Each structure stands twice: as structure tokens, then as C-alpha cells.
Amino acid sequence: MQAKGLVTHAGMFNRLADQFAHSTRPFNFIVVDEAQDVSIAQLGFLASISCGEANGLFFAGDLGQRIFQQPFSWKAVGVDIRGRSTTLKINYRTSHQIRMQADRLLGPAVSDVDGNVEERKGTGSIFNGPAPTIKVLGTVEDEIKEVGEWLKEQVKAGTVPHEIKVFVRSAAQIGRA
16 A cells, blocks of 8 residues: 555544644544444544644444444553543434344443443333334345335335445445345
8 A cells, every 4th residue: 555655544533633733633522422333442532623722522323332342541642531521311313212222232231341331220202103123134145135125115015216325234244135
């Protein structure tokens, strides 16, 4: 990559963080949504461009949604939120039925490597929806067939195809979609 003059996303954020560490920081305050998805390099970059004050960075996130990011110490990157975080208990975008299923997978509390604990008890959703369908299938082929049939049913029931999205865990699984 170096010979071709290319850099990874992490490398880009690290270079920018190094550059701003030795210059005037351009922002007094930064608000980050979906903070559970922030990487080590991105967090270091954000810390480097904020004013450096204790409340210069504001994060909104949900440890229970951290499914794509490996846990790491924010404190080691220079961002210490211990004692300054609040867990919100009202979920505005997930139905009661889906949240109940997710809570069964997460357990009563979720914690990060810095010792921050988010209690799941008492969290509620503001709307109801259909109960999620959970199926365990024997093979990838069975899974593809089942999802294909479900998609056909949704279109037949009146759902417009461009309103349907299929998500997979990684780029390696796109072929399954």
C-alpha cells in the first residue's frame, strides 16, 4: 500500500490526529452519535480535534448495539467518560417486541473495558410492532431459500421492493444476501 501511496482508514485518522495534536484544535465541541461504532483511530482523531476540555466531546451510543466493533479502552486513547455518562432508558426507534428479544441476548448489564456498566433493566420502548420471527436453519442454502421466500411474501403483501433492505454481518457475506 505504501508503495502505491495508499493508506488505510485507520492510518488516515491516525495521521490526522498526529497533525492536529501539534496545532490549534479547530472545534470547541463535538457531538458523536452511534458512538458504539467508533474505532480506536476515529476516537483518537476526535480527541485531537476537540478543545481538550472535559466536556468537549459528547457521545451518544448504546453498548448493547456494539456488534461490529471490538471493545477497546477509550481511556487509553485519552477519552475518559467514567463518572460522566448517563444511560437513557427510553428507546424511540426499536419496538417493544424487538427490544425484548435483544435484551434476552444481552443479559441484565453490558460493560466496556474501562469499567463503564450500562444496566439494561428498566429500559422501555415507546411503540409496539410485530413479534420478530426467529428461525434456525441447517444450511446456508436453506437460509437463502427462506429469506427469498419471505421477501417474495413481503412484495406480494404490498411492500415496495425499494423499501426492503437486507443486512449481513460483513462484506464476506454479501453473496448470501
